[in-house]
Amino acid sequence: MSDERFERGLDKRRKVLGNEHVERSMKNADDFSHPLQELVTEYCWGNVWQRDGLSDRDRSVINLAMLTALNRPHELRLHVRGAINNGMRVEEIREVLMQTAIYCGIPAAIDAFRQAREVLVEMGEI
Template sequence: MSEERFERGLAKRRRVLGAEYVDQSMRNADAFNQPLQELVTEYCWGNVWQREGLSDRDRSMINLAMITALNRPHELRLHVRGAINNGMSVDEIREVLMQTAVYCGIPAAIDAFRQARDVLSEMGEI
């Protein structure tokens, strides 16, 4: 593991998903899932999220669509929060989810809207 890449990833992960969530995930890691936390932090957040080709806002937009397509509600909730933290508006989030209705299916979009609405409401955005 690259300590520098891990630290950069940890900082980016905290900024996008929220320090409270990330710190809790790291504290809750045990011998079984600690390697996964390290992989996610270094590889995903310390490598791919550090690339210059897309803005964090663009990455959030793409993630919302992909996570909806994969039907991963827990991850969608995290990335809705991240999308707001990365400067997406509620209207833009809605439009991404509308786009997923056409290409991922209505049931996936309905679930995504439900999760997004709950998070946006918790955040005081709607």
């Protein structure tokens, strides 16, 4: 593992998902799950999220659509928070989820709207 890439990843992960979430994830990692936390931090956040070509906001747009398509509500909730942290407006999040209704299916979009709404209420955005 590259210590520099891991530290860059940890910084980016905190910026997007929030320090509280990242600290909780790292603290709750045990011998079984700690290698996954290291992998996610180094390669996802320390490599791909560091690349030129897309802004963090653009990456958030993509993630919201992909997580809806994959039916990953827990991760969707995290990335709704990240989308707001990356400068997306509530209206833009809504439009991404509307787009998913057509291409991913109405049931997927309904669930994504439900999850997103709960997070946005928690954050005081709506």
